[in-house]
Amino acid sequence: MEFTKGQGTGNDFVIIPDPEGALILTPELVTGLCDRRFGIGADGVLRVVRTAADPELAADPQRYGGAEWFMDYRNADGSIAEMCGNGVRVFARYLVARELVATSEFLVGTRSGQVAVVVSEEAVSATMGHPRLLGETTARLGGQVFTGTAVDCGNPHLVCPLPRSVRLTELELTAAPVVDPGLFPDGVNVEFTEPVTGEPAGPDHVRMRVYERGVGETLSCGSGACAAAAVTLHRSGQAAGLATVDVPGGRLTVAITAEECALTGAAVLVAQGTVFRDALAAPTV
Numbered sequence: 001m002e003f004t005k006g007q008g009t010g011n012d013f014v015i016i017p018d019p020e021g022a023l024i025l026t027p028e029l030v031t032g033l034c035d036r037r038f039g040i041g042a043d044g045v046l047r048v049v050r051t052a053a054d055p056e057l058a059a060d061p062q063r064y065g066g067a068e069w070f071m072d073y074r075n076a077d078g079s080i081a082e083m084c085g086n087g088v089r090v091f092a093r094y095l096v097a098r099e100l101v102a103t104s105e106f107l108v109g110t111r112s113g114q115v116a117v118v119v120s121e122e123a124v125s126a127t128m129g130h131p132r133l134l135g136e137t138t139a140r141l142g143g144q145v146f147t148g149t150a151v152d153c154g155n156p157h158l159v160c161p162l163p164r165s166v167r168l169t170e171l172e173l174t175a176a177p178v179v180d181p182g183l184f185p186d187g188v189n190v191e192f193t194e195p196v197t198g199e200p201a202g203p204d205h206v207r208m209r210v211y212e213r214g215v216g217e218t219l220s221c222g223s224g225a226c227a228a229a230a231v232t233l234h235r236s237g238q239a240a241g242l243a244t245v246d247v248p249g250g251r252l253t254v255a256i257t258a259e260e261c262a263l264t265g266a267a268v269l270v271a272q273g274t275v276f277r278d279a280l281a282a283p284t285v
């Protein structure tokens with residue numbers, strides 16, 4: 001099975017071409033590919049399928065019709081997610097590099113609707129729906145309880161701006177923060193932020209760490225950056241504006257208007273090769 005490996009600000013993905021929709025992407029295959037010792041290693045898998053080739057996608061032309069390609073995103077634990085902001089940017093980089101699209105500006109189909117992408121040499125931008133702020137709740141991490149805002153970016157997020165007394169670097173993110181299961185029946189991605197102060201930082205510049213649903217702590221989360229930007233702007237009284245989000249894997253910028261949210265940052269292909277599918281399973285002793 002052919003694969004390409006890519007990353008967007010350190011959020012890494014195994015990309016599997018499946019233009020005719022012939023591959024059955026089981027959770028076991030996904031966990032095998034994403035295993036960092038027994039497989040290739042990644043935060044998720046991007047299956048590249050022609051929208052027209054998948055009967056389910058073709059049956060919903062309103063939702064996917066304008067996009068020639070659909071990003072079938074899976075988390076490293078094999079679960080399905082509606083959206084992946086870094087994934088869609090890496091997916092777009094792949095389509096351009098493999099000459100599967102004729103232009104550098106096009107639509108990509110996702111489970112959360114169509115995303116408009118713009119690919120340049122340095123960066124890929126992805127414009128998706130406006131993040132919806134849903135109200136306050138808490139996340140418990142270790143012995144501490146943090147207040148945050150639930151945000152719908154197509155997938156669920158909980159953004160917790162840290163109190164001044166807690167530093168982002170001090171957080172222990174080896175286990176999932178505990179949240180209200182009634183509010184997040186399908187789980188949630190939890191982002192912690194702190195302001196970046198001093199030159200050249202602007203007022204809407206934050207540092208973020210994230211615990212991703214279905215993955216664990218990652219070096220970046222694009223939809224999480226959009227959620228964090230929306231909460232940061234909201235806290236400074238703005239419904240729209242430009243925010244900078246620094247993550248352990250680099251820098252993302254987020255431009256929010258009344259209708260949309262544009263996420264921009266690096267997206268790079270790093271390798272390609274053949275995976276021996278039968279060799280992927282980890283020993284079960």
Ligand SMILES: N[C@@H](CCC[C@H](N)C(=O)O)C(=O)O
Binds near residue numbers: 083215220
């Ligand atoms: N890393 C992604 C988000 C991937 C999906 C997420 N783990 C979920 O389950 O919702 C991003 O860049 O947005």
